[in-house]
Amino acid sequence: MRCNPFATLTLLLPLTASATDAPALEAQRAAEAPVLDGVLDDACWTEADWFAGFTQRDPDPGAPSTELTRTAFVYDDKTLYVAFDCRDSEPGAIIARLSRRDTGVGTDDNVDIYLSPGGDGRLLYYFSTNPAGVKLDQLYTNRAQWGSGQWDGHWDVATVRTDEGWSAEFALPFSNFQFDAGSGGDWIFNAGRVVRRKHEETYLAPLPYTANMFYTEYAATLSGIDGVADSLGLELAPYAKADYRDYPQLTGDDAENLDALGGLVLDFDISRSLNLAGAVLPDYAEIDLDPDQYVIGRDQVYLSETRPFFLENANFFSTSYFSVFHSRRIGKRLFDSRGLYTDSEIIAGGRLTGKRGPVGYGAFYAHTGEAVTDLAAEPETDWGVLRLTHDLTPGGYLGLAGTTRLTRPVETAAGERLPGYDYASYALDFDLYFGDGGAWNLAGMAVGSHDGRNTDNAFADHHAVGAEVDYTGGVFDAGINYEHFTAGFDLDQTGYMWTSGLGLRNVDLDGRLRFNLGSASLLRSFWVFGRANLNWDWGWAPAMQEYGLELSSMTNGGWLFGLEGGYGRDWLFPETGFQDYHYVVPWFNTPYSGIVSAHLHGLYGELIDFSTGAVGDLFSGYLNLTLRPVSALSLSAELDLYDWSFAEDAADYAGETVEDYDVLIWTATANYLFTREFYLRLFSQGSSRNDIYTFRALAAWEYLPDSNLYLAYEQWREDTPAAFELINQGLFLKMDYLLQF
Numbered sequence: 171m172r173c174n175p176f177a178t179l180t181l182l183l184p185l186t187a188s189a190t191d192a193p194a195l196e197a198q199r200a201a202e203a204p205v206l207d208g209v210l211d212d213a214c215w216t217e218a219d220w221f222a223g224f225t226q227r228d229p230d231p232g233a234p235s236t237e238l239t240r241t242a243f244v245y246d247d248k249t250l251y252v253a254f255d256c257r258d259s260e261p262g263a264i265i266a267r268l269s270r271r272d273t274g275v276g277t278d279d280n281v282d283i284y285l286s287p288g289g290d291g292r293l294l295y296y297f298s299t300n301p302a303g304v305k306l307d308q309l310y311t312n313r314a315q316w317g318s319g320q321w322d323g324h325w326d327v328a329t330v331r332t333d334e335g336w337s338a339e340f341a342l343p344f345s346n347f348q349f350d351a352g353s354g355g356d357w358i359f360n361a362g363r364v365v366r367r368k369h370e371e372t373y374l375a376p377l378p379y380t381a382n383m384f385y386t387e388y389a390a391t392l393s394g395i396d397g398v399a400d401s402l403g404l405e406l407a408p409y410a411k412a413d414y415r416d417y418p419q420l421t422g423d424d425a426e427n428l429d430a431l432g433g434l435v436l437d438f439d440i441s442r443s444l445n446l447a448g449a450v451l452p453d454y455a456e457i458d459l460d461p462d463q464y465v466i467g468r469d470q471v472y473l474s475e476t477r478p479f480f481l482e483n484a485n486f487f488s489t490s491y492f493s494v495f496h497s498r499r500i501g502k503r504l505f506d507s508r509g510l511y512t513d514s515e516i517i518a519g520g521r522l523t524g525k526r527g528p529v530g531y532g533a534f535y536a537h538t539g540e541a542v543t544d545l546a547a548e549p550e551t552d553w554g555v556l557r558l559t560h561d562l563t564p565g566g567y568l569g570l571a572g573t574t575r576l577t578r579p580v581e582t583a584a585g586e587r588l589p590g591y592d593y594a595s596y597a598l599d600f601d602l603y604f605g606d607g608g609a610w611n612l613a614g615m616a617v618g619s620h621d622g623r624n625t626d627n628a629f630a631d632h633h634a635v636g637a638e639v640d641y642t643g644g645v646f647d648a649g650i651n652y653e654h655f656t657a658g659f660d661l662d663q664t665g666y667m668w669t670s671g672l673g674l675r676n677v678d679l680d681g682r683l684r685f686n687l688g689s690a691s692l693l694r695s696f697w698v699f700g701r702a703n704l705n706w707d708w709g710w711a712p713a714m715q716e717y718g719l720e721l722s723s724m725t726n727g728g729w730l731f732g733l734e735g736g737y738g739r740d741w742l743f744p745e746t747g748f749q750d751y752h753y754v755v756p757w758f759n760t761p762y763s764g765i766v767s768a769h770l771h772g773l774y775g776e777l778i779d780f781s782t783g784a785v786g787d788l789f790s791g792y793l794n795l796t797l798r799p800v801s802a803l804s805l806s807a808e809l810d811l812y813d814w815s816f817a818e819d820a821a822d823y824a825g826e827t828v829e830d831y832d833v834l835i836w837t838a839t840a841n842y843l844f845t846r847e848f849y850l851r852l853f854s855q856g857s858s859r860n861d862i863y864t865f866r867a868l869a870a871w872e873y874l875p876d877s878n879l880y881l882a883y884e885q886w887r888e889d890t891p892a893a894f895e896l897i898n899q900g901l902f903l904k905m906d907y908l909l910q911f
Contacts, residue, residue, distance in 0.1 A: 605790030
């Protein structure tokens with residue numbers, strides 16, 4: 171009999187959850203801390219307040235979990251301990267693989283928890299593990315509006331598998347959090363479990379299908395944490411590294427280079443609610459390379475932060491709309507025409523963050539050195555950031571932010587002296603939630619910029635404003651936002667904007683229908699998403715318009731697939747008249763919990779090529795393929811193809827004839843885990859755009875908790891008509907050590 175995928179369509183009751191359904195738990199003070207071994211036989215767990223009522227969000231919202239899950243909390247003066255007891259009717263079917271920290275957990279069975287120690291629901295700390303004990307941690311703000319997956323807190327977890335399932339013990343030192351230790355106020359949190367073979371997602375505090383875990387309107391409360399020691403805490407993280415490079419194409423002093431560097435990061439808890447950190451020559455965190463990217467629109471390339479000093483407490487500096495502080499602007503790496511690079515070293519820096527009642531505050535400073543190549547010059551610079559927030563609605567706030575950059579004069583390689591200048595941005599932002607379950611969200615920002623190189627820095631000529639209203643319902647979501655930014659406005663000195671300097675007024679409209687059909691249907695869920703992006707110039711003349719429609723769905727077997735189409739008109743290109751464009755994007759994902767998983771999407775359309783200034787036909791495709799033949803081994807490859815075809819009379823910005831071209835970017839990675847603390851990683855990356863290929867082998871060992879040793883070999887090659895030529899090769903060694911007092 172053929173299954174009818176729409177037979178169990180439910181639109182209202184199963185998709186709803188009320189914040190009043192959220193449970194309240196109490197953390198018990200432990201007379202003796204548990205042994206962190208994953209076995210829940212310690213006396214403190216016997217006396218703990220256990221909760222065992224996890225509820226499905228997916229595939230059957232509101233239904234009880236099909237597998238029993240229990241959780242409990244205990245604490246002592248320094249650490250919060252969290253236990254998960256995960257029973258399983260098929261323990262042999264549990265999916266658990268060894269992988270590097272912060273990777274792989276989502277493809278396996280797992281448990282996770284976020285905590286908001288101040289009870290404000292805005293600053294969230296997230297921790298997760300799988301049955302193999304892989305650690306994953308992240309920083310978030312409410313509803314995951316902002317997040318950083320690169321943050322690494324100082325904590326540990328132990329797991330064990332049994333004939334009845336598996337269990338996990340988390341040890342989360344209070345030094346990871348900032349909160350008023352003496353207030354005894356309630357924390358808010360949610361905890362979840364995923365049974366991967368069933369694609370079943372369950373939570374301690376029930377969630378509607380339309381909400382993610384970080385909707386704090388549905389959070390549970392955790393009471394009982396009181397009398398925690400508010401003593402001073404100190405962490406020192408010294409490191410040393412050496413980087414040897416050999417350049418076969420060069421001669422003399424340039425043929426070899428050895429850089430040795432050491433530094434120190436200091437983290438000082440003045441109290442549980444106030445943290446001071448300082449750094450001298452902080453690390454560039456070169457363990458992983460930035461991925462090569464190709465952008466087909468007006469947006470600029472975005473590089474995520476990976477350096478530990480900038481990641482710690484980064485959620486204190488996040489803003490609601492435009493990003494006024496993007497730490498990747500600090501400490502740039504400049505390449506020259508020979509492929510050699512020079513770093514603008516971070517000489518020193520400091521950070522102060524704190525939370526007292528509803529008020530959060532942060533201050534940041536860094537000083538970077540000068541860097542000059544024959545292609546670019548980066549001046550010596552002082553950087554500063556100030557942030558102040560006041561919590562209002564649950565999970566919402568009103569905030570002020572300011573950034574500054576003060577540069578020194580610098581002389582280019584050609585002998586031209588560039589004068590120093592000062593830059594600043596200043597902003598008012600807010601993010602507020604109203605209605606039952608925070609169904610309505612109102613957010614916005616007004617920000618101005620000042621650049622000492624401009625003769626006129628009036629707010630009217632150098633500012634941006636953005637505001638949005640979003641509604642999240644049981645089936646239907648909708649949003650509208652307005653923004654404008656003047657032609658003279660630019661955040662790119664200290665922040666990040668996807669586009670700058672266009673002087674546009676924009677209105678975005680979007681709506682989405684989301685249906686959950688449950689576990690009894692062939693299609694578990696499907697979505698219909700429509701959007702309109704309307705842009706005018708400063709005089710309200712049409713500038714850009716784009717309309718899109720997307721259909722996507724998930725099967726009960728875990729397959730995801732979708733189809734998106736779009737049509738637009740651009741009056742900014744060419745300079746006279748307008749240009750129509752259109753595209754279609756099909757995509758699908760295989761179940762990513764299997765031995766083999768794949769993600770594939772394609773694009774075909776008539777589009778504007780902003781790199782040449784011509785209009786052409788673009789075919790692009792992306793393929794990600796991952797193979798996990800055994801628990802500890804992961805093999806993955808990615809291919810990005812962009813194939814441009816132009817008419818015979820197509821011309822570039824200079825009026826010259828444009829020829830067809832293509833760009834191919836690929837990466838390949840192999841990871842093998844000998845233990846959770848010791849892994850080997852092989853990585854390669856190449857691009858036909860510049861014919862540069864990179865190969866790296868990295869061995870990493872966490873020889874003590876949060877103390878690491880890295881050894882890497884790397885080479886760069888160029889594909890020339892004559893040969894696959896070696897540009898440089900090198901050996902990289904780094905050691906860091908965490909001291910806690």
